Amino acid sequence: MRKATTTAIFILLFPLMALSQSYQKFFFKEEVKIKPQPKAKLVEIWIPLPREGKFQRVSSLTVSSPFPFTINTESEYGNRFVYIRHEGKLEKGIKIKIEAKITRKEAVPQPFLQPVPIRYLLPDRLIPLNMFSQLARQITKDKRDEISRLKAIYEYVVSHMKYDKTGKGWGRGDAVWACASKKGNCTDFHSLFIALSRSIGIPAVFEIGLPINKKGLVKGYHCWVFAFPAGRIYGIDASEAAKHPEKREYFFGHLSPDRIAITRGRDLLLSPAQHGGRINFLYKAYMEVDLQPSKKGIETTYYVYPK
Numbered sequence: 001m002r003k004a005t006t007t008a009i010f011i012l013l014f015p016l017m018a019l020s021q022s023y024q025k026f027f028f029k030e031e032v033k034i035k036p037q038p039k040a041k042l043v044e045i046w047i048p049l050p051r052e053g054k055f056q057r058v059s060s061l062t063v064s065s066p067f068p069f070t071i072n073t074e075s076e077y078g079n080r081f082v083y084i085r086h087e088g089k090l091e092k093g094i095k096i097k098i099e100a101k102i103t104r105k106e107a108v109p110q111p112f113l114q115p116v117p118i119r120y121l122l123p124d125r126l127i128p129l130n131m132f133s134q135l136a137r138q139i140t141k142d143k144r145d146e147i148s149r150l151k152a153i154y155e156y157v158v159s160h161m162k163y164d165k166t167g168k169g170w171g172r173g174d175a176v177w178a179c180a181s182k183k184g185n186c187t188d189f190h191s192l193f194i195a196l197s198r199s200i201g202i203p204a205v206f207e208i209g210l211p212i213n214k215k216g217l218v219k220g221y222h223c224w225v226f227a228f229p230a231g232r233i234y235g236i237d238a239s240e241a242a243k244h245p246e247k248r249e250y251f252f253g254h255l256s257p258d259r260i261a262i263t264r265g266r267d268l269l270l271s272p273a274q275h276g277g278r279i280n281f282l283y284k285a286y287m288e289v290d291l292q293p294s295k296k297g298i299e300t301t302y303y304v305y306p307k
Helices: 130-139 146-160 175-181 186-199 238-243
Strands: 023-034 042-048 056-064 070-073 080-087 094-105 204-211 216-218 222-227 232-236 259-264 286-289 298-306
Touching: 023 042, 042 094, 080 094, 094 259, 130 146, 130 175, 130 186, 146 186, 146 232, 146 238, 175 186, 186 204, 186 222, 186 238
Parallel strands: none
Antiparallel strands: 023 094, 023 298, 042 080, 042 286, 056 094, 070 080, 204 222, 204 259, 216 298, 222 232
16 A cells, blocks of 8 residues: 555556557546544545556646545556555545546557457446347348448437437436437547447447546547457547537548547446445545545545647
């Protein structure tokens, strides 16, 4: 367990980037405020760290905490968390600060030479597969290869749904609700896409993070998908395609670098495992007090500045 101090964790750099791919660099800051917990016997905090992967590198990562912490990686999706365990009450609130430099590379279609995790073909609680297989086969019935089938699913989702955050039910990533209501936000668009893709055997995985607005303070989140047709990797952003029709072709296969990935996957099990149920999706810090989830006692704020 690391001491309660500002600690440099590691430095990683991108290899030479292909000239056809754009990239952006950011200074990233995450602030987590914990309210006083005067009656607590045990306080546990999990803070998600920006992902490391094919299209995103993190360097000069530092964590500042008044309490000792560990950095853990869960095995299902490879998400990383700062974990803090404090026994006893908190008379005063505390603040944890994380800073890093992030290089984000544009995602473009390319060969995927690693085994695709079987998890990317399995259902989630809000992404059932059996009930979507008939619709997916109908959408793709005249397509002869996986990339053509994936494109047909993408076109269906972009045409079928409207980006609309009015009323109730949106934002949970419920594929059944999204298909029936024909509207929602990015979680709803991409839940339907994943359900259709997985139901005909094309692996796909949900990813959530931060949109870059060049104003420093980040409000809200954004999510997208990586799909793996025919041994390749395709970035998918169906909700942005619906909002920006002129970019419809681009967002089938490509992801612009104006985003920061935080976690991957749905129905998340943290590391160490939380005591509450699996988490639908996560981009902010999570806390449990006396083994129970505590949403009101914790606040996460992100700041991102282009470099």
